[in-house]
Amino acid sequence: MTLETLGIQAKQAERELLKLNSTKKNECLRAVADGLVAESEAILKANREDVRIAREKGMTESLVDRLALTEQRIHSMAEGLISLIALEDPIGEILEAKIRPNGLEIGKKRVPLGVIGIIYESRPNVTADAFGLCFKTSNAVILKGGSDAIHSNKAIVSVIRHMLDFCGVTPDAIQLVEDTNRETAKKLMQMNEYLDVLIPRGGAGLIRTVVENSTVPVIETGTGNCHIYVDDCADIEMAVNIIDNAKTQRTGVCNACESLLIHKDIVEQVLPAICERLFGKHVEIRGDENCCRLNGQIVPATEEDWGREYLDYILSAKVVENLDEAIAHINKYNTKHSEAIITKDYEHARRFLDEVDAAAVYVNASTRFTDGFEFGFGAEIGISTQKLHARGPMGLKELTTTKYIIYGNGQIRP
Amino acid sequence: MTLETLGIQAKQAERELLKLNSTKKNECLRAVADGLVAESEAILKANREDVRIAREKGMTESLVDRLALTEQRIHSMAEGLISLIALEDPIGEILEAKIRPNGLEIGKKRVPLGVIGIIYESRPNVTADAFGLCFKTSNAVILKGGSDAIHSNKAIVSVIRHMLDFCGVTPDAIQLVEDTNRETAKKLMQMNEYLDVLIPRGGAGLIRTVVENSTVPVIETGTGNCHIYVDDCADIEMAVNIIDNAKTQRTGVCNACESLLIHKDIVEQVLPAICERLFGKHVEIRGDENCCRLNGQIVPATEEDWGREYLDYILSAKVVENLDEAIAHINKYNTKHSEAIITKDYEHARRFLDEVDAAAVYVNASTRFTDGFEFGFGAEIGISTQKLHARGPMGLKELTTTKYIIYGNGQIRP
Incomplete structure (x- = not known):
């Protein structure tokens, strides 16, 4: 035929x-x-x-x-x-x-x-x-x-x-x-x-x-290089739980977290806890210089890592100066799928929601929720990452x- | 640059x-x-x-x-x-x-x-x-x-x-x-x-x-091979006024009428009135055999005419057996822009609205209304003829x- x-x-x-x-x-x-x-x-x-x-x-x-x-x-x-x-x-x-x-x-x-x-x-x-x-x-x-x-x-x-x-x-x-x-x-x-x-x-x-x-x-539809940004005033326990969930609850899916951004003022407090949790689950972390300096088990990331959708037990990690750098990094490397900020700051939450360009933008929740069933649609044909x-x-x-x-x-x- | x-x-x-x-x-x-x-x-x-x-x-x-x-x-x-x-x-x-x-x-x-x-x-x-x-x-x-x-x-x-x-x-x-x-x-x-x-x-x-x-x-955006179908139980005066308006009020626009379909049972009553009105405004009518037989001034249409967007003082015209043929003809030749039926029949109006595939489908009105300002939007960037x-x-x-x-x-x- x-x-x-x-x-x-x-x-x-x-x-x-x-x-x-x-x-x-x-x-x-x-x-x-x-x-x-x-x-x-x-x-x-x-x-x-x-x-x-x-x-x-x-x-x-x-x-x-x-x-x-x-x-x-x-x-x-x-x-x-x-x-x-x-x-x-x-x-x-x-x-x-x-x-x-x-x-x-x-x-x-x-x-x-x-x-x-x-x-x-x-x-x-x-x-x-x-x-x-x-x-x-x-x-x-x-x-x-x-x-x-x-x-x-x-x-x-x-x-x-x-x-x-x-x-x-x-x-x-x-x-x-x-x-x-x-x-x-x-x-x-x-x-x-x-x-x-x-x-x-x-x-x-x-x-x-x-x-x-x-x-x-x-x-x-589909590809997701999803980020989680840990803001300077994040709840550390919440951050670790959300990162763990978004990375390891299921790795081969488009709404899994692939990249982590951490504010410089909180990195020394939060990174050890993240490493402990993720290394315990056999996740490889590929970090920038600052991350590598803080933990010898973190592998150096290359420029290419920032754009990768691993779909695997791998996570890239980078320290940023401030919210502006986090937003700019995400808008440069993301696939417009799902992005999250972990913060207690009202204005930072608002700016992240407004300025990050993606289909779904989260405050204090796992990116894994971007899904037709989780959104209550009762069905899903896919996840559109385009705007039309x-x-x-x-x-x-x-x-x-x-x-x-x-x-x-x-x-x-x- | x-x-x-x-x-x-x-x-x-x-x-x-x-x-x-x-x-x-x-x-x-x-x-x-x-x-x-x-x-x-x-x-x-x-x-x-x-x-x-x-x-x-x-x-x-x-x-x-x-x-x-x-x-x-x-x-x-x-x-x-x-x-x-x-x-x-x-x-x-x-x-x-x-x-x-x-x-x-x-x-x-x-x-x-x-x-x-x-x-x-x-x-x-x-x-x-x-x-x-x-x-x-x-x-x-x-x-x-x-x-x-x-x-x-x-x-x-x-x-x-x-x-x-x-x-x-x-x-x-x-x-x-x-x-x-x-x-x-x-x-x-x-x-x-x-x-x-x-x-x-x-x-x-x-x-x-x-x-x-x-x-x-x-x-x-844009191209419009728009049809008007005159049903067997149309108000003849209304049909003539709407056809005149849709064809001649402005010819170079995408929502102008380019093709006319007339039910066989009403063609002898309605075609003379349409010809009188349109010929008076120097519109050329290109008709099928049945139309040509009824008025010697109508030029024979070729197959190509059914798909033309003239944007000019030209109109194609065809006699159809029934509503089904009218709908099938429109769905075959139209550009999914604007289509109208002139009828007094409730069920025919409903079927036309449901079964004709176009951005705008009219009962008893001119196709010329498909326009952002006429629809009350206050502005218009164009008329989409696609479905997404x-x-x-x-x-x-x-x-x-x-x-x-x-x-x-x-x-x-x-």
């Missing part, structure tokens, strides 16, 4: 999905969830094939773990779909409405984006997850997964399509690009006629490729757009 | 602009407006140079008219800036705020986009206009105008920068790319490090070039983004 055929079918599906009400959509989500569980043996069989090939190719076991499905993981996928049922359907909401002096009634109505393209890497659970979010918001989706997961993705998509068909809904609400080569991916990125938006989900390399090659509007359309965790509303609907009775423009 | 220098300076200006409150910004807008009027002689002199060169190059008089400034037009530019003073400053607005069960207070705050790039064509008034909208929303702007207007643009930007400096505000809030060649424009479109968004303002060719070449997020970030007329709010600000007291993620 050519990409163009997928595009044409997605556009047709878009029109059909517009006509589904929430009750019907929820019925489908439940049926798909049931179908995934009922067909778990077939999905696991396909997944075993992917895992076998991956191991043959020498994939590391930590990546194999991301690729591998289990009975339990399939149940989680199904539960993810079920959880969407309870969420309010954002489609059709009137955001603003007014009557103009000439009697025109102008309303701004929430509508689906249309056709969403999602390019992702090896985790096959994204397949069901992305479908659920797009379907709940009446969007058609074209998925392009990685070659590593192709058998799993085909099996999952096949079950979803079958269940949609069973419910009397067009299976083209979800389509998979089965050709996993890079040229096809690039062509997909330029299908402006058929795609309303493209969302890459994966590592920094994938996201950069999509941003650089796509003519379709992209929502950039959506910024921060994206839930259902971020998969919608608006249209102006205007009721007149013969108005013409004078 | 290299583009990179402009970028670095714009980023610095972005930080400074964040600190200006509304009172200060309004003071600057007034000073700039006064400055433009006071320096009108210098601006007019520069503009005469542009006009002289344009005429030498053989520019048509209608294009020269768009390029030429007058004392009156400079006053209009100044008034445009003054009118922004009265508008509410959207920056700092809290859109949502909530307390999570763990005590975290999460607010969603409206903030500037940062640095906005605007690429535009020959009208020099866009220079002051775009500055005003960006400045009111605390954004720095990098302008790239056309070569035709370079002397005028330099003169206008020079006055604005001088007045900002006079007010104690960084003149780098507005910068002009003085090199007008295409390679520079392409480089600007890939300055992701410095530009948060790029807005092209001009004809279809310019917009396509920007969409195809830009890696910076783009807000697509902004759709339809863009006012001040559309030049902003949001950031999550989170107040904690030591929360860590369990």
Whole structure:
């Protein structure tokens, strides 16, 4: 099937999905969830094939773990779909409405984006997850997964399509690009006629490729070089607890802390406590000269370290003169994701919130909270680090757009 | 000055602009407006140079008219800036705020986009206009105008920068790319490090070039192949008045009507009245076979006509079987701008509003109302025909983004 055929079918599906009400959509989500569980043996069989090939190719076991499905993981996928049922359907909401002096009634109505393209890497659970979010918001989706997961993705998509068909809904609400080569991916990125938006989900390399090659509007997600700044008047115990949590509670995620800035007046008090806690958890600290001088176990950092997203038990650390230097450093090296200050000072907290450029800025809390579930959205398609359309965790509303609907009775423009 | 220098300076200006409150910004807008009027002689002199060169190059008089400034037009530019003073400053607005069960207070705050790039064509008034909208929303702007207007643009930007400096505000809030060649424009479109968004303002060719070449997020504006569909149960007099208005009140604009669809059951009654009115105003009608059969003065349309944005006294016309065909035709050929149905039928009105894919969909009113001022925004930077970030007329709010600000007291993620 050519990409163009997928595009044409997605556009047709878009029109059909517009006509589904929430009750019907929820019925489908439940049926798909049931179908995934009922067909778990077939999905696991396909997944075993992917895992076998991956191991043959020498994939590391930590990546194999991301690729591998289990009975339990399939149940989680199904539960993810079920959880969407309870969420309010954002489609059709009137955001603003007014009557103009000439009697025109102008309303701004929430509508689906249309056709969403999602390019992702090896985790096959994204397949069901992305479908659920797009379907709940009446969007058609074209998925392009990685070659590593192709058998799993085909099996999952096949079950979803079958269940949609069973419910009397067009299976083209979800389509998979089965050709996993890079040229096809690039062509997909330029299908402006058929795609309303493209969302890459994966590592920094994938996201950069999509941003650089796509003519379709992209929502950039993901990379997070997140900082915690310990101000001169921080609560030291709170600082250590938050730094520990943000660095070690889970390391491979975009909202983990990667870099520490410490005010010079508090560094001698706070750094020993931080080192004790983090070294105890086998975190490597790469510090500037000042940090290294205070603790011999700290490894010297290079300029490159300030921009790194380690996604590992590594943390960079630097001593700063004052709040201004901290803000300037963060705005220079961050990826506009999540940034935190630990302080007791009212004015410093205010300035940090105002002047640091990021999707989420925290006072006295862990950066690990930047997440659609933690923010109470009930779902998440990713975390936008760009400024257009959506910024921060994206839930259902971020998969919608608006249209102006205007009721007149013969108005013409004078 | 290299583009990179402009970028670095714009980023610095972005930080400074964040600190200006509304009172200060309004003071600057007034000073700039006064400055433009006071320096009108210098601006007019520069503009005469542009006009002289344009005429030498053989520019048509209608294009020269768009390029030429007058004392009156400079006053209009100044008034445009003054009118922004009265508008509410959207920056700092809290859109949502909530307390999570763990005590975290999460607010969603409206903030500037940062640095906005605007690429535009020959009208020099866009220079002051775009500055005003960006400045009111605390954004720095990098302008790239056309070569035709370079002397005028330099003169206008020079006055604005001088007045900002006079007010104690960084003149780098507005910068002009003085090199007008295409390679520079392409480089600007890939300055992701410095530009948060790029807005092209001009004809279809310019917009396509920007969409195809830009890696910076783009807000697509402008082209409008707008339709009016006359339903079988339309008020004929209303239909004729609206069609006349949408076609002839101003032809060179994106919200003018370019194509007419008429239900087969009403065409014999309504087409003669439409022809009488439009032919009386020297509009050429290009019709399908059915239209041509009913009036010998109608010129046969080609397939290409259905997709044309004439921006002229030309209208395409086609007879359709029913509402379904009208909706399908519009969704196939439109540019997602503005579409109208003339009907007395409740269900047809509803279906048209729901199923036509466009930024603005009208029942019984002229498409000419799709405009920031007509919608009551008090200002307009353009009309977005894409679905991400902004759709339809863009006012001040559309030049902003949001950031999550989170107040904690030591929360860590369990």
